[in-house]
Structure formats: C-alpha cells, structure tokens
Amino acid sequence: MTPVDLLDLDSLLDDEERQIRSVVRRLVDDRVRPHVADWYERGHVPARELAREFGRLGLLGMHLTGYGCAGSTAVAYGLACLELEAGDSGVRSLVSVQGSLAMYAIWRYGSEEQKQRWLPPMATGEAIGCFGLTEPDHGSDPASMATRARRDGDDWLLHGGKMWITNAPVADVAVIWARAEEGVRGFAVPLDSPGVSVREIRRKMSLRASLTGEIALDDVRLPADALLPGAAGLKAPLSCLTEARHGIVWGALGAARDCLETTLAYAGTRTQFGRPLAGFQLTQAKLADMAVEWQKGFLLALHLGRLADAGKLRPEQVSVGKLNNVREALAIARQCRTILGANGVSGEYPIMRHANNLESVLTYEGTSEIHQLVIGQRLTGLNAFA
C-alpha cells in the first residue's frame, strides 16, 4: 500500500499478487536501496550477484513456463517490475532484459536444445543474457540493420556490431539479430566465441546502475544450431520488445512512486515561511496532479496486464502504456524535484537519479515518438514512419 493509492487500487489485486509484490519490495529494501546511490555514482552494479539473488526468488523469466521459470502471471511480473524500479530503473532493466528479451527470445523461438542449454541457468542467474538489436547507425529503424549473417557450409558467419546493449559487459550469451539472405534471423551467441568483443559504454548520465555495452562481431563463426529456428523476420525481435515494454509500463510507475513517496515525506517536514511545504496550495496542486496521474497509470498497467493474462494484448496497446506511463513518470520525477528544491539535485535523495534514469527508459524499447507513430497508424490507417 502506498499513500498515493487514493483509489484503493490495491483491492484490484489478489492475495498472491500482493504477496509477490511484498517479497520483491522487501528484497529491494534490503539489497538495492542501501547501495544504489553508490552504484549509481560509481557507474557500476554487482550484476552477477544481483542476478543470482533475483534468480533465487524466481524473478528471472518469471512469467515464462518450464525450464526452471516461475510461470507467474503477467500482472505479477508487472508488479515485480514496479517494485524493482522503485529501487532503480537500471536494476529493473537487468531483470527485464534477462527475462523478457533474452530468455523470452530463446523460450519462444529457440530449439528444444537451446532452451535446455540456456534457460535453466538463466532462470537461476548463473548465466546472464542480453539482446542485441540496436546498432550504432540503426536505432528506431531496425529494419535497416547492417549486421549480416551468411551461411558457410553448415556454419553461420556473423559480421557487424550492436550498440547500447544492456547487460552486455557481464553477459554469457547474446541474442543477436542479423540480416541473412532470407531476412532477419536471431542467433544465440556465446559471448566467448572467437571474433566477439564487448566494450563497456562509460560516461552515461542515466541508468548508471546498469551495465551497457557495444558488441563487435568480426566474422563470428557459429554452428548451425546457434540459429533460433522459430524466429524469421523482424516480427520476432519486435514481439520480444512487446514483452519487455509491458514490464516497462509497470516499472516506470515504481520510479514515480518512489519520487512521490519521498516528496510527500519531505514536503511534510521541510518548513519555509513558517509552515511545511506540504501546506502551500501550490505544492498541494502539484502533489494532487501527480497522484492522479500515478493512479491513472496504475489502472492502465493493470488493464494491460489483465489483457496479457487473457492472451489478448496487442502491440499498439502496449505502446499506449509505454508512451503514457514513462512520459508521466518522467513528468512526476521532474515535478518532485522542484518540491525538494536544492536537495532535489542531490544524490542523497533518489529523485534526480530516477529522473535521469527515466530519460533512458523514454528512449529505449521504442522512443515516445515511435509509440506515437504506432498509435497514430492504428488510429488513421496511415504509416507515417518514413
């Protein structure tokens, strides 16, 4: 329960959902909150250690079934994302990329052997995965990707490069998307394969408690069974992104909630002109507007989660959620920052960290503009992408 839940939205969850949420919240309180400001400042996160702890709790590939995955509902997974991101968007990204992008791609499109090989250790956090779609010159338009896959006898040769890849610096396996003669194909690439090199991207001003890398592929020779047999065409990576975006719809609310709770507590105790900041009408107007937006966002996330659990969630509906909830979460973080005054820019409080993180969340998994275009296309029937 949070003080911003004026509408009693909690009552829309069942006991199991509330229980999962409490477990993840406790984990975040114990293992993330005490350290995250430091991780953020240093630009480093103990990703392996965290992955094992998240694995022990069943958070990795949590909404997938079999192969050691927990098989939870989409709503329970969403609530877990919300709690993780209340800690830090980078920590939630570690879990999202592992479960919704790398594991999901293998789970949905991999061969039985690939699933047996990769999913159980990824579910426990013994193996870490990443997802390479974006390239230095191709972001919003992955259809023009330059990374190539060509057959050489029974083998495949991969050549090109992927950029801005979450988890890459610690990952054991990358799901790499490359253009082959017949179209876009996906490959499970062990990152210790000859010809692969990974460089960590430093100096990020956002998502600093998350490891991001560039993957160079220099004629990487892969056996035939590295190909994900079920993935043919760009639809495959896009379906993985739809999975992950659903987690973001929830996750962004976590960052916003942490900002709101911090701000409510601060405004109640900080006194200016002889009264607490919370007692000024202008402050209350800000708080009221933010609480209203947060609750609308939660209703939206819950509706999309229930649609996902009913097997009815469509990609453009996820775009509605990602566009709205990340945009509003960022607006909430920025507004909260004003209420904390100078302390709003201090790393002693989580506000600026969340705001900076949400800048990345606004951009990855489809920028706001791309989601507007997806929704626009659905509304008008016209493709305005190019």
Ligand SMILES: Cc1cc2nc3c(=O)[nH]c(=O)nc-3n(C[C@H](O)[C@H](O)[C@H](O)COP(=O)(O)OP(=O)(O)OC[C@H]3O[C@@H](n4cnc5c(N)ncnc54)[C@H](O)[C@@H]3O)c2cc1C
């Ligand atoms: C911290 C971080 C982690 C990431 N992790 C991953 C990952 O794990 N795997 C992965 O594959 N990628 C990852 N990404 C990459 C991310 O998905 C891309 O940054 C994103 O898709 C946007 O691509 P771009 O940065 O190349 O921007 P561009 O595509 O160059 O876009 C720049 C701007 O132009 C706008 N724009 C582009 N096309 C249009 C259009 N047709 N109409 C109107 N506006 C348009 C965009 O909305 C944006 O505002 C990550 C990014 C960040 C920042």
